[in-house]
Amino acid sequence: MxxxxxxxxxxxxxxxxxxxxxxxxxxxxxxxxxxxxxxxxxxxxxxxxxxxxxxxxxxxxxxxxxxxxxxxxxxxxxxxxxxxxxxxxxxxxxxxxxxxxxxxxxxxxxxxxxxxxxxxxxxxxxxxxxxxxxxxxxxxxxxxxxxxxxxxxxxLPAIELIGPTPGNARPAAATLPADLDQRMLDRVRALLAKAESTDFPEEADAYTAKAQALMARHRIDHALLVATTGKRDQPATRRVSVDNPYEAPKTLLLQVVAEANSCRAVWMKRFGFTTVVGFPTDLDSTELLFTSLLVQATRAMTQAKPSTDAYGRNTTRSFRQSFLTAYASRIGERLNEATDVVGREMAESAGAAQLLPVLAARDDEVRDVFEKQFPDLTHHATTISNREGWASGRAAADQASLHGREAVAPH
Known part of the structure; x- marks a missing residue:
């Protein structure tokens, strides 16, 4: 029994x-x-x-x-x-x-x-x-x-294991000076905090652009340091939570920011998080910039007042969905424009022969790790149903755009 x-x-x-x-x-x-x-x-x-x-x-x-x-x-x-x-x-x-x-x-x-x-x-x-x-x-x-x-x-489905499970962690071996990365992140946080707190779009734009330029310069310096010292620096995986409402456009914003920082991102819709693959310093930059842009986008979205449709129905949800989608799309365009400019400048610089192969090799490593983790992906299309929201979102993205000579590093 x-x-x-x-x-x-x-x-x-x-x-x-x-x-x-x-x-x-x-x-x-x-x-x-x-x-x-x-x-x-x-x-x-x-x-x-x-x-x-x-x-x-x-x-x-x-x-x-x-x-x-x-x-x-x-x-x-x-x-x-x-x-x-x-x-x-x-x-x-x-x-x-x-x-x-x-x-x-x-x-x-x-x-x-x-x-x-x-x-x-x-x-x-x-x-x-x-x-x-x-x-x-x-x-x-x-x-x-x-x-x-x-x-x-x-x-629960099996997902990518990130770091050691309890009982298996060991002291990390020293690789590169961590204090340099921390000082850079502290300076970026301070700049983005100013961008989030100001009520003037031009001022927020300036602070955000300075932060992105700082991250871009650090990314290049870090890549060269790894290459010259021979220390191992491998891509890592991180998961970023993306909450309702409007998860899809928020995830799109995270994706374009990740790509601008030489990372790859994929959304796990059921559980509301996005997995981002990239080098550790680039992952830090992606999280910081995404969080700041989301704060700025949310503030601009709530300040924009949607109107009712021809039948007198409230259009707030469709307006904000379209607003955030347009915002993310426009941010992606601006980042790509900056990337092209920096790419041309780097190709013409004296250090191009040393730097460009290093950056290309790092991109290849990120792509290989990402494709190994996610061999089969399903693409998600976002629909736009509110023209006014789309226009307002693009206008807000222009005000928060990341322009400047060194806004984004090439990838």
Whole structure:
């Protein structure tokens, strides 16, 4: 005869399968069995332990399939509710106790701190119960929430593994002077903060152009330093969250900024993030510039007032969708124009014979890594339904354009 623990685990598995197959009656039966617990009150505690053990195991499996803490919480919130996200945070905190801090990657530690992932309960055996009390849920509601989260974890697709999983991180070997990169990023952040805070488009344009020029010069210097020192500098992968509303045009903006900084980007629509491949310093530049342009675009979009259509209907959504799409498209055009200018200047410079092959080789490395990770891509087309929004978006992009002699490095 199976033990109570084995029975509980079997029912949990059946509940996950029933939810996956959308078998409502079977799922309700499993919920009822888990709520009551085999053998009464003592059985309920057995179920609680089995639920937590299964939840922690599925969290670890998700990490091995490439998912990071912030991404798991984000997926729980998008697929279900904020309550599911809170349960995911607690499951992550419980699972992280088994890893010494020194073996956890710094990026993971930053995510855990941002999520405030900490163990606030006294005993794991009581977690399911006290969590339900904290969320004002009865036992039936708690069981349903846990099963929904387990189903999500079990069905998440494998994605690219970024950095070491917990327990496998090691101190990074020194490559190039990190303090130089940090000083550059601090200066860029300061310039972009000024661009975001000013109410004058021309002033914002000047600050943004200075920031992009600084990033472009740093990219060239960094590439030459790598080439002359012989140190290894390899493409990396990073995922950037893109939130609703208007995810598609926001993603388009990220894509054109990534391309301007010699990176490649692909959007994973279901989970709301874009994977960007490039060299680490270029990835930093892409994130910084995208965030700043998004702030500027959002401010310009909210200041522009859409009118009603011929039938008196509110056109705010179509206006803003078209606005952001046009904004991203125009930013891409301006970046390409700047790239062509810089490319011609570099081709005529004294150092072209040394620099251009270095930059071309780095582009080839990024392309090879990107194509290996994403051999099959589906292209997404964005439709425009509001002419006024399109015109306003292009005008705003012209005001925030990144012009200048060294706005963008060649790629």
């Amino acid at each position: 199976p033990s109570q623990r084995q029975l509980a685990e079997q029912i949990i598995h059946q509940a996950i399968q029933a939810r996956h197959r959308e078998e409502t009656a079977e799922l309700d039966r499993c919920h009822a069995l888990l709520t009551a617990g085999p053998g009464g009150a003592a059985g309920a505690q057995v179920v609680n332990r089995a639920l937590l053990t299964t939840l922690l195991r599925e969290v670890e499996h998700a990490w091995r399939r490439g998912w990071q803490p912030a991404e798991l919480v984000r997926a729980a919130r998008r697929e279900h509710t904020a309550r599911h996200g809170r349960l995911m945070v607690d499951a992550i905190a419980a699972q992280m106790r088994g890893y010494p801090t020194a073996t956890v990657d710094q990026r993971w530690q930053s995510q855990l701190a941002a999520l405030d992932a900490r163990v606030w309960w006294e005993h794991d055996d009581h977690l399911v119960t006290v969590w339900g009390e904290r969320q004002d849920l009865d036992r039936t509601g708690v069981i349903a929430t846990v099963i929904e989260l387990l189903h999500l974890l079990a069905t």
